[in-house]
Every structure is written in structure tokens, then in C-alpha cells.
Amino acid sequence: MSEHVSNAAxxxxxxxxxxxxxxxxxxxxxxxxxxxxxxxxEGYATSKTFQGADLVIVNTCGFIDDxxxxxxxxxxxxxxxxxxxxxxxxxxxxxxxxxxxxxQGVHPSVLAVTGPHATQEVMDAVHAHVPKPHDPFVDxxxxxxxxxxxxxxxxxKISEGCxxxxxxxxxxxxxxxxxxxxxxxxxxxxxxxxxxxxxxxLVVSQDTSAYGVDVKYxxxxxxxxxxxxxxxxxxxxxxxxxxxxxxxxxxHYVYPYxxxxxxxPLMAEGLVLPYLDVPFQHAHPDVLRRMKRPASGERNLxxxxxxxxxxxxxxxxxxxxxxxxxxxxDEFQYLLxxxxxxxxxxxxxxxxxxxxxxxxxxxxxxxSDALREERRARFMAVAEAVSTAKLAQRVGATMQxxxxxxxxxxxxxxxxxxxADAPEIDGTVKILPPTKASKTMKVGExxxxxxxxxxxxxxxxxxx
Numbered sequence: 001m002s003e004h005v006s007n008a009a010x011x012x013x014x015x016x017x018x019x020x021x022x023x024x025x026x027x028x029x030x031x032x033x034x035x036x037x038x039x040x041x042e043g044y045a046t047s048k049t050f051q052g053a054d055l056v057i058v059n060t061c062g063f064i065d066d067x068x069x070x071x072x073x074x075x076x077x078x079x080x081x082x083x084x085x086x087x088x089x090x091x092x093x094x095x096x097x098x099x100x101x102x103x104q105g106v107h108p109s110v111l112a113v114t115g116p117h118a119t120q121e122v123m124d125a126v127h128a129h130v131p132k133p134h135d136p137f138v139d140x141x142x143x144x145x146x147x148x149x150x151x152x153x154x155x156x157k158i159s160e161g162c163x164x165x166x167x168x169x170x171x172x173x174x175x176x177x178x179x180x181x182x183x184x185x186x187x188x189x190x191x192x193x194x195x196x197x198x199x200x201x202l203v204v205s206q207d208t209s210a211y212g213v214d215v216k217y218x219x220x221x222x223x224x225x226x227x228x229x230x231x232x233x234x235x236x237x238x239x240x241x242x243x244x245x246x247x248x249x250x251x252h253y254v255y256p257y258x259x260x261x262x263x264x265p266l267m268a269e270g271l272v273l274p275y276l277d278v279p280f281q282h283a284h285p286d287v288l289r290r291m292k293r294p295a296s297g298e299r300n301l302x303x304x305x306x307x308x309x310x311x312x313x314x315x316x317x318x319x320x321x322x323x324x325x326x327x328x329x330d331e332f333q334y335l336l337x338x339x340x341x342x343x344x345x346x347x348x349x350x351x352x353x354x355x356x357x358x359x360x361x362x363x364x365x366x367x368s369d370a371l372r373e374e375r376r377a378r379f380m381a382v383a384e385a386v387s388t389a390k391l392a393q394r395v396g397a398t399m400q401x402x403x404x405x406x407x408x409x410x411x412x413x414x415x416x417x418x419x420a421d422a423p424e425i426d427g428t429v430k431i432l433p434p435t436k437a438s439k440t441m442k443v444g445e446x447x448x449x450x451x452x453x454x455x456x457x458x459x460x461x462x463x464x
Contacts (some may be wrong), residue, residue, distance in 0.1 A: 008419045016130045019053030019082060022148060024061030025070055026204045026252070027116075027175075028089055029148055030157040032198040034119045035088070039126070039143035043133035050081035054130045055111070057122065057144055060103075062091030062174060064353045075095075075107050075425060086125045088114045090174040093456065094357070116175050116292075117160050144189075144196040152402070152444030153183065153200035158186050158234065161214065162206035166281075167292045167360040169319065171206060176327050180212050182340050183220040183229045183237075190241050199236065200248040200402060200438040200443055202422065207294075208257040232262045239271030246446065248402070250422055252277040255302065257292055272418045280318045283338035284331040287324055290363060304342050314422040317346035322379050323372030324352045326365030332375055336382050337342055347383035351376040384457075391427070391454045401449045403428050403441050410441035411461075416449070418459070427457040439463050 018039055037059065048057050056078040060071035071091045078085045087103050093115030096102040100277035113126035126132075147154055160354045161176040162169075190201060207210065212218070212229035219226050227233050228373055238249045249272040253259055256278055267274040280300065282288050307314055320335065339347060351372040354361045367375075399418045406414035414431040421427045429449055431441070439461065441447050449461035 015043055015133055016051065016054045017047055018126065019050045020046050020059075020128070021056070021057035021074060022059045023074060023079070024059065025069065026087060026155045026202065027157055027160075027206065027318055028059055028061060030117070030155050030204070031089070033067055033146055033148055036081055036148070037060070037341065037365070038119055038123055040182055041145055042123075042362045044130075050078050053082055053084075053320065055084045055086065055126065056082045057086045060087060060091035062089065062094045062102075063169075063171065064350070065370075067091075067355075068094075070238055072103070072106055075103065075110065079107060079109060081108075084113075085110045086112045086122060086129075088116070088118055088122050091117050092116070092118075093174040094170075112414035116418050119129050124177065143192045144198075148249070149423075150404070150443070151197055152404075153202065154198045155204050156186065156190055156193070156201045156238075157181070157204050158208065158211050159214075161206040162202075163210065164207065164294050165359075166294075167290065168281075168324070168358050168362070170355055170357045173357065177205065178207070178214045180214050182342070183212075183227055183234060184269060186234065187222040187227070187237055187241065190238055192237065194242060194245040197444065198247065199245070200250060200423075200445070201242065202250045202252060203235075204252045205240070206253065207255050208251060208253045209257045209260055232259065235263050235272055239266060243271070248273050248419065249274050250277075250419075252349050252422070254278050256280070256300055257294070261303070261306070264310045264314070264463055267314060274311050274314040275419060275422070277314050277422070278316060278318050281321050282324065282335055283342075284327075284334040287327055287331050287335075288403055289448060290326060291321075291324065291360070292399045294463065301338060301342055315345045316342075316423070318344050319348045319349075319350065320379065321350050321352050322365045322375040325360055325363035325367065327367065327375075332378075336379065339379070339382050340386060343386060343390065344383065345420065347379075348425070349376050349379040349383065352404075374445070387457065388454070391457070391459060394451045394459060395453060396449045396451065398448055399429075399461070401431070401461070403445050403447060403449050404428070406441045406443050406445075410439070411437070414441055416447070425457065429459045429461050430455060432460065432462045434463050 026145055058075050058078055061067040087110050092113045094102040096105040114121040159180040161178045162172045163178045208233055213230045215229050217228050217230045219228050242249050254276050266272055306316050401412055401416035404418040413433040416429045448464040451459050451461045453460040
């Protein structure tokens, strides 16, 4: 009898369990981390599985058709496995063909739907269906919050939304206009992440170069000193904060405005990584104008050359769109020529996707699916040739590598990355098993590696 009572008491005292799945880009990932942090602060248990959970939250992506399908399929799986589902993220803000909410039109049984960057709305929905165990206490979660990334690297979102209206993009309609985070808050979060052991900080936003535009570069405070809400000031301070920890700072989504030139000397000094993720999207001026890209009139090839003169070790990655409406063969060839001459280290390419609600869908000269895919394949062939040649130049060099995987303390080898490669989107360094038993390594550690070869998009090396 007593055993039965004790078991019942244990069951009744168990924390409510929230299943959670996060889809989409790093900006969506940071939204997920905010929600998970709040759930933990309020005493909820969280899991990556649907079964056995009191409720499931699905953070969705709603940008391109493949992402929409993946999100809708995941919602369907969660409903089938659990039945109680809350939806958040970009797809939650999209309308269907009938003008109603897209998610609710496909899955009417979901409990609630919110858009992106909506932590409080999500928590309100959770409270309505699974009452919180207790009032929140800050000391229940670490100062860094809850991270979905490995503990040795983290994303730092510096702003939300976007002021641009690129004709192929619907993100501003989903996430709103630019809202820059206070610079003191951003720098404080970076400090806490480094103190917690993070060795690589990846700065993300919809437009990193536009940081502070919405607040007219307002002066804030960090460590008792004034600092402007501006990209250059932010990057300089992040580098200074990272330096005592020996950590990396990597910049993503850097639109090629003229003031980006000011950041290159900081890279040459070693304050931040000599790495720029620049979403060029195309090279031909007429295509860029049809795309309504910001900084479309910049002489990007000349600027790339100047960046490399100022910082020879700089690595530039970018994404492009092939088969944009009205793109001629000459315009596409212009893009291929740019890719070769610019020597883009890492390049990704999407075949144009007519995302519902995008203004570009109304442009004349739509290309067939087959032609779009054919051009994407041609682009990637050139991009891979450029990347392969640049990787070959690293053979024989000794480079600093951040270890991402090290089974058995690296005695079986491991996987890491140089400064030239961001996690998940670029290449890796395959580290060979050491010849000496005394040589070990662990995840999150910096090691010296001699590059001995290449393998596709990756490097192969041995511990020094």
C-alpha cells in the first residue's frame, strides 16, 4: 500500500514535460533557445520526443517551399504521435490561399499558432493547456540560458526583422522591420557565453551590417563605457571580449555596404575571424535591381579585391540565386564569371523558388523548373572548382582547428574546423588518429593541425 502511495506521489510531483522540435535558420534557433530557457525557468521538463510529452511545440520555417513542407509534415507527425501541438515560427505567420492562417488551414487541430520571435505568446499558450509548475526563479537556469548548439559554440542574434523588401523574400512580412537589440544586452550575453566556455561566437541577424540603423546608432553602455549601436563598434567590442578567452568571433549575413570596409582591419589584426558571410545573391546589376537588393550598386568585385589586399587571409562565403525571373543566359554567364574572378571560397546556390507572397513572382520572364535547376547545377560546378582549388592551397600549412568531435579523446581521430569554416554550412577538417598515444584532444579544444590532403569539400590533417 505504502509503495503504491509513494509511486502515485512521485507521478503527481513529476514536472510537466514539453516536447520540442526546432526547424529553420540560426535566427529561428535562437528563438527556440529563448523559449526553452523560459520553460526551464518555470520548472517544465523538455525533451526532443513527442511520445509521453504533455504538449509539443514545433518551431517552424516558412521561407522556401521545401521548408514549408518539412514544417507541415513535422506538425502532422507531432499531432499523430501526441495530439497536443503549439506551432510557432515563420510559418505560423503565413496566410493560406483563402486568407486564413496557413498552419490552421492544414492542421486545424493545433492548439495555438504564433509567429516568430514570440516567446511570451508561446508561454501564454503553454500555460493555457499545461499550467506552470511554479513561479519562475532565475537560478533554475544558467546565466547563458538554454542552448541547442554544442557548448563550445553559440549563435548571438543582434537584431530581429529587416527593413529591406527584396523581391524574392517574404521574411519582413514574417519577422517585421529591423529592431536592433540594445548593444549593452548583446555584449553582456557575449560575455556570459564566453565565461560559460563558448569558444566560437557566431553573430547572426537578417542584416548584420544594418545593426543600429533603426535607433540611429544610439549610444549605449557596456562595462561602464559608452559604445554606439553600430556594426563597427559592436564587432570591435566583441573581439575585445573574446580575446582573453582565446575565442573566435565569426560574422554572418553581412550585406556589402561601404562601411563593411571598416571591419576588415579588425580582421587583419586578429581581433575577429577573417571570415565574411556575404549574401550577394547575384552579380549582374540588372538582376540585382530586379531583386531590389540593398547595396546593389556597389562595385563588389573591386571591393573584394581591396578586402584581400588589406587582409590576405580573408575567407568569403556567399549564397546566390540561379534562374531568377527574367535572367538571361548572358546575365547568368556574368554571374559565373564573377564567381571565378571573385574567388568566392564557399558558395551555395538556390534555384529560384516562387515563394507564395514574394513580389518577384509577378515579374515577367519566369524560367522553367528545368532551366532553373540546370543553371543551379552549372553554378555549383564552377563554385566547387573554385573551392577545391583554394582548399588545395592549404595543403602543407599548419592551422589552428576547433575540435567538434573526438571519440575516445581523439585516439580514433576527430573532426574540427579552421577559421575558414562555419559549423554545418561549410567544410571540416578530418583529423587523422595520432601516431603517439600521448596526443589527445577533446571537443571544444583548439589544436594545431598540419594539413596533409583534401577530401571533397573537406581538409585532412594530423595533429602537430
